[in-house]
Amino acid sequence: MILELINIGDELLIGQTINTNASWIGQFLSQRGVRVSKAVTIQDEKEDILRQLEDCLSRADVVLITGGLGPTKDDITKETLCEFFGGKLEMHDETLQRITEYFESKGRPMLESNVNQAMLPNVCEILPNYNGTAPGMWFEKDDKVVVSLPGVPYEMKPLISEGVFPRLNERYQFADIYQSSIMTTGIGESFLAEKIKNWEDKLRSDELSLAYLPSPGIVRLRVTSYKGENDKEKVEQYMNTLKELVGDYYYGEENESLALVVGKLLAEQKRTIGTVESCTSGGIAAEITKIPGASSYFEGSYVTYSNRLKNEKVGVPYEVLETQGAVSQECVELMAVNGRESLGTDFCLASSGIAGPDGGTSEKPVGTVWIAVAFKEGVFSKKFMFGNDRERNTKMSVLSALNMLRLLLLGRLDN
Amino acid sequence: MILELINIGDELLIGQTINTNASWIGQFLSQRGVRVSKAVTIQDEKEDILRQLEDCLSRADVVLITGGLGPTKDDITKETLCEFFGGKLEMHDETLQRITEYFESKGRPMLESNVNQAMLPNVCEILPNYNGTAPGMWFEKDDKVVVSLPGVPYEMKPLISEGVFPRLNERYQFADIYQSSIMTTGIGESFLAEKIKNWEDKLRSDELSLAYLPSPGIVRLRVTSYKGENDKEKVEQYMNTLKELVGDYYYGEENESLALVVGKLLAEQKRTIGTVESCTSGGIAAEITKIPGASSYFEGSYVTYSNRLKNEKVGVPYEVLETQGAVSQECVELMAVNGRESLGTDFCLASSGIAGPDGGTSEKPVGTVWIAVAFKEGVFSKKFMFGNDRERNTKMSVLSALNMLRLLLLGRLDN
Structure with missing residues (x-):
C-alpha cells in the first residue's frame, strides 16, 4: 500500500505557517507501520490541486489531503474534489445540524458561509468533525482512496486517529511494527556509525532496520521490526547489546531529555x-x-x-x-x-x-x-x-x- | 520564473524532524518577491530523487534541493545528482582543505567518510559551506538551474542568503517588492484587528496588503507593496499612522526581538x-x-x-x-x-x-x-x-x- 500526502495552503509555501501537519501525520502513521512515501505542499489553486491529485494517484493507493476547507472564498478544495470525482454539492443535514450546534455551544452567530460548509459532495462518505465546522470527506475510485481533511491541527488529528486510520487499517491490515530507541549524547553520527558497524550489519541481516535520528548534541538510535510484538524479545536483545557498545554515550530511552x-x-x-x-x-x-x-x-x-x-x-x-x-x-x-x-x-x-x-x-x-x-x-x-x-x-x-x-x-x- | 523545492529525508516523512527548512526558504524568498510554487518531501531513495527531479524540471526553471548530503551511507543525493547531470565525482581540493580546517578547528579527528565529502561532481559549481562539511552544488542544464544544499538549517541558511539568492537575482532580476513591518506585544491578534480596522480598510483600498504574523506573546504586522521602492514613502506613511494607532503595544521594527x-x-x-x-x-x-x-x-x-x-x-x-x-x-x-x-x-x-x-x-x-x-x-x-x-x-x-x-x-x- 502506497500512501502520499498533499498539504494545501499558500501560508505553508510562504513560510507563514510551519507545516507541522505533515510531521504529525508522518509520525502517527510510521508508528503504526504505515509509511508516507511523499509529502507535497501546493497552493490553493484549482489547477494545481487537480494536477497533483492525478500525479499522486498514478503511484499511490491512498492520498491524504489537508487544508483548503475553510469558509472563505480562497478555499476551493471541496469544489475541486467534487468535480474530480464527478459529483454534485448537496446539503448534508447531519453536518448542518452539527455546525449549528457548534456555533450555539460557542455562543457565536452562524454566518451564511458556515451554512455553505454543509454543502458537500454526494460522492463521498462524510467523516464528522467534532472540533470544527468542515467535515472530512472519504472518496473512492478504481480501488483507490482519497481523503480530504481540514488543515487546523486540532480538527485534523482526531479525524486521522479516530476516522481515517481505523478505516485504512480495516482495508489494508497493516503490518504490526515494533520499535525501540535509545538516546545518545557526546558523540557524532559518523563516530557512532563506526562504533556499531558490525552490530548494525548483523541487525540488518536479521531483517531489522536502524535509523539515526540526530538533533544538536543528541543522536537517537531507533530499531524497527515489521513483525510487531513477535519480534519484541529479539529487538530488545539487540538493544541491550547496543547499549553496551555505545557505553557512556548512551543516556536514556525513547525520547527522554x-x-x-x-x-x-x-x-x-x-x-x-x-x-x-x-x-x-x-x-x-x-x-x-x-x-x-x-x-x-x-x-x-x-x-x-x-x-x-x-x-x-x-x-x-x-x-x-x-x-x-x-x-x-x-x-x-x-x-x-x-x-x-x-x-x-x-x-x-x-x-x-x-x-x-x-x-x-x-x-x-x-x-x-x-x-x-x-x-x-x-x-x-x-x-x-x-x-x-x-x-x-x-x-x-x-x-x-x-x-x-x-x-x-x-x-x-x-x- | 517558476521555483520548486525538494526536501530529501526519511526523518521528515516519519515526522522525526519538522520541516522548518521549507518554511524558512518560503519566507526568505517570498519576502524578496520570489514564490515557492510547490514543495515536495521525498525519501532518501535514488529512484525517488531522479523521478522527482524530472517531474519538477518539467515545470520549474529553478529547483532547490535540501538534505541527503551527510557522510553516512544512506545519504545518496550527491551521487544521484552527479549521475543525473552526467558527471563524475572528483576530489575537490578547496573543499578538502575546508573540511580539514573545520575538523582541526574543532580539535576532532577526520574520518574517511568526511574525506569522501570532498569528492564532488565535476559538472557543477561548488558553493562553499563555512559552517559544515558538505558544500552546496549549483548545476545548470537546458537553461534550468538545480541547486543542492545540506539539510542542516544553520548550514543551509547562509548558503541560500549569501550563495544562492544573489546568483538567482542576478539571473532573473526579481520583481521588486517593498515590505515594512512593526512588532507588537501584549495584545492579541483579534484585539489588534479591531483597533486598526479603519486603517486596514484604507490600506487595502490603496493596493497594499497586510499580514498578521503571530507567535506566542508577539504579533508582527507586515505591509507589502508590489511596486517596490516606488511605494516606499507611501508605505512608510501608513506605518507611521499604524505605530500611533498601536501605541505602547508597538515595540520594534521588522524582526526585532x-x-x-x-x-x-x-x-x-x-x-x-x-x-x-x-x-x-x-x-x-x-x-x-x-x-x-x-x-x-x-x-x-x-x-x-x-x-x-x-x-x-x-x-x-x-x-x-x-x-x-x-x-x-x-x-x-x-x-x-x-x-x-x-x-x-x-x-x-x-x-x-x-x-x-x-x-x-x-x-x-x-x-x-x-x-x-x-x-x-x-x-x-x-x-x-x-x-x-x-x-x-x-x-x-x-x-x-x-x-x-x-x-x-x-x-x-x-x-
Missing part, C-alpha cells in the same frame, strides 16, 4: 544541584526546570556574566580573571566549587566560554567553552570547542554540562 | 540590568544574552528557585514566604529591590509564578505569575494569568518581564 534523566538520578539519590553560569547565562537552570517537579532537587543559581559578579558572588580573584581570563580552567573550577558552597547544594555546574560572534582570539577562538562540576570530594572540568553559532554554542554548552553531571551521578566521570 | 530592543535602550541610556528569577529560572537572563554584546549592560542574576535561596540571597523573610507565599506581590517586589542592590545594577527584573502542571490552587491557579522591576526610585509589579502549559507560561513570563522593563526605560510604565 538529558534534563529528565539527570533529574531522575538526582531525585533517586536525594541530591541537590545549583549552577553558576557565565556563557550559558541561566540556560542550564532553565533546562533543568523544564522538568515538572524539578524543585525537589534544583535549588538555584548565580548568573555571573560580568567579571565583577564572578569576583563578588563566587570569589574568583581578579588576579585569575586578569592572568588566566574568565574562560579558563581555573576560573570555571572556582565558580563551581565556591558556587556549590554558597548555594548550599550537593553539586554545582559552572560554565564559562566565548559564545560569539565576537570576543574570540587565536588562542581561545569563538566556541571555546569550559564546563565544571563541583562535588563534595572535588571538582572536574573539561574544555569544549563548539563552533561559530552563538545559539548553538549555548545549547551545546547546556547539554554538555548536564551530561557531565549525569556521568558524575553514575560514577563514570573519568570515562 | 524584545531582548534586542531592551538591550539597545539600556546601551543608549548606559544603564545596567540584573535579574532575580524563580519560575523563569534563568530564562530572562538567557533571553537577554541571546543578543551579542549584552555584556555591556547585563551583569548577572540570581535564580532563587527554592524558598531557602529567596531568603538567603535576596532577603525575602520566611514570614512573607509563609503568609503571602512565594507567588505574591510582596515576595516578587522584595526579590527585585534587594536583588538590584545585591547585584549592583541600575534595574532588576524579578519573577515568581506557578508554571505548572502542578502546584496550582483555586486562589492561585497554574499560570499565575508576578513580575516586578526595581529601579532607583522604587519598584513596579504586576500579576499575569497565563494558562496551563508550563513551557508557554515560562516564555510569556520572560516576554512580559522584558516588556515591563522596556516601558520603564521609555518612561511609560503606568500605561
Whole structure:
C-alpha cells in the first residue's frame, strides 16, 4: 500500500505557517507501520490541486489531503474534489445540524458561509468533525482512496486517529511494527556509525532496520521490526547489546531529555544541584526546570556574566580573571566549587566560554567553552570547542554540562 | 520564473524532524518577491530523487534541493545528482582543505567518510559551506538551474542568503517588492484587528496588503507593496499612522526581538540590568544574552528557585514566604529591590509564578505569575494569568518581564 500526502495552503509555501501537519501525520502513521512515501505542499489553486491529485494517484493507493476547507472564498478544495470525482454539492443535514450546534455551544452567530460548509459532495462518505465546522470527506475510485481533511491541527488529528486510520487499517491490515530507541549524547553520527558497524550489519541481516535520528548534541538510535510484538524479545536483545557498545554515550530511552534523566538520578539519590553560569547565562537552570517537579532537587543559581559578579558572588580573584581570563580552567573550577558552597547544594555546574560572534582570539577562538562540576570530594572540568553559532554554542554548552553531571551521578566521570 | 523545492529525508516523512527548512526558504524568498510554487518531501531513495527531479524540471526553471548530503551511507543525493547531470565525482581540493580546517578547528579527528565529502561532481559549481562539511552544488542544464544544499538549517541558511539568492537575482532580476513591518506585544491578534480596522480598510483600498504574523506573546504586522521602492514613502506613511494607532503595544521594527530592543535602550541610556528569577529560572537572563554584546549592560542574576535561596540571597523573610507565599506581590517586589542592590545594577527584573502542571490552587491557579522591576526610585509589579502549559507560561513570563522593563526605560510604565 502506497500512501502520499498533499498539504494545501499558500501560508505553508510562504513560510507563514510551519507545516507541522505533515510531521504529525508522518509520525502517527510510521508508528503504526504505515509509511508516507511523499509529502507535497501546493497552493490553493484549482489547477494545481487537480494536477497533483492525478500525479499522486498514478503511484499511490491512498492520498491524504489537508487544508483548503475553510469558509472563505480562497478555499476551493471541496469544489475541486467534487468535480474530480464527478459529483454534485448537496446539503448534508447531519453536518448542518452539527455546525449549528457548534456555533450555539460557542455562543457565536452562524454566518451564511458556515451554512455553505454543509454543502458537500454526494460522492463521498462524510467523516464528522467534532472540533470544527468542515467535515472530512472519504472518496473512492478504481480501488483507490482519497481523503480530504481540514488543515487546523486540532480538527485534523482526531479525524486521522479516530476516522481515517481505523478505516485504512480495516482495508489494508497493516503490518504490526515494533520499535525501540535509545538516546545518545557526546558523540557524532559518523563516530557512532563506526562504533556499531558490525552490530548494525548483523541487525540488518536479521531483517531489522536502524535509523539515526540526530538533533544538536543528541543522536537517537531507533530499531524497527515489521513483525510487531513477535519480534519484541529479539529487538530488545539487540538493544541491550547496543547499549553496551555505545557505553557512556548512551543516556536514556525513547525520547527522554538529558534534563529528565539527570533529574531522575538526582531525585533517586536525594541530591541537590545549583549552577553558576557565565556563557550559558541561566540556560542550564532553565533546562533543568523544564522538568515538572524539578524543585525537589534544583535549588538555584548565580548568573555571573560580568567579571565583577564572578569576583563578588563566587570569589574568583581578579588576579585569575586578569592572568588566566574568565574562560579558563581555573576560573570555571572556582565558580563551581565556591558556587556549590554558597548555594548550599550537593553539586554545582559552572560554565564559562566565548559564545560569539565576537570576543574570540587565536588562542581561545569563538566556541571555546569550559564546563565544571563541583562535588563534595572535588571538582572536574573539561574544555569544549563548539563552533561559530552563538545559539548553538549555548545549547551545546547546556547539554554538555548536564551530561557531565549525569556521568558524575553514575560514577563514570573519568570515562 | 517558476521555483520548486525538494526536501530529501526519511526523518521528515516519519515526522522525526519538522520541516522548518521549507518554511524558512518560503519566507526568505517570498519576502524578496520570489514564490515557492510547490514543495515536495521525498525519501532518501535514488529512484525517488531522479523521478522527482524530472517531474519538477518539467515545470520549474529553478529547483532547490535540501538534505541527503551527510557522510553516512544512506545519504545518496550527491551521487544521484552527479549521475543525473552526467558527471563524475572528483576530489575537490578547496573543499578538502575546508573540511580539514573545520575538523582541526574543532580539535576532532577526520574520518574517511568526511574525506569522501570532498569528492564532488565535476559538472557543477561548488558553493562553499563555512559552517559544515558538505558544500552546496549549483548545476545548470537546458537553461534550468538545480541547486543542492545540506539539510542542516544553520548550514543551509547562509548558503541560500549569501550563495544562492544573489546568483538567482542576478539571473532573473526579481520583481521588486517593498515590505515594512512593526512588532507588537501584549495584545492579541483579534484585539489588534479591531483597533486598526479603519486603517486596514484604507490600506487595502490603496493596493497594499497586510499580514498578521503571530507567535506566542508577539504579533508582527507586515505591509507589502508590489511596486517596490516606488511605494516606499507611501508605505512608510501608513506605518507611521499604524505605530500611533498601536501605541505602547508597538515595540520594534521588522524582526526585532524584545531582548534586542531592551538591550539597545539600556546601551543608549548606559544603564545596567540584573535579574532575580524563580519560575523563569534563568530564562530572562538567557533571553537577554541571546543578543551579542549584552555584556555591556547585563551583569548577572540570581535564580532563587527554592524558598531557602529567596531568603538567603535576596532577603525575602520566611514570614512573607509563609503568609503571602512565594507567588505574591510582596515576595516578587522584595526579590527585585534587594536583588538590584545585591547585584549592583541600575534595574532588576524579578519573577515568581506557578508554571505548572502542578502546584496550582483555586486562589492561585497554574499560570499565575508576578513580575516586578526595581529601579532607583522604587519598584513596579504586576500579576499575569497565563494558562496551563508550563513551557508557554515560562516564555510569556520572560516576554512580559522584558516588556515591563522596556516601558520603564521609555518612561511609560503606568500605561
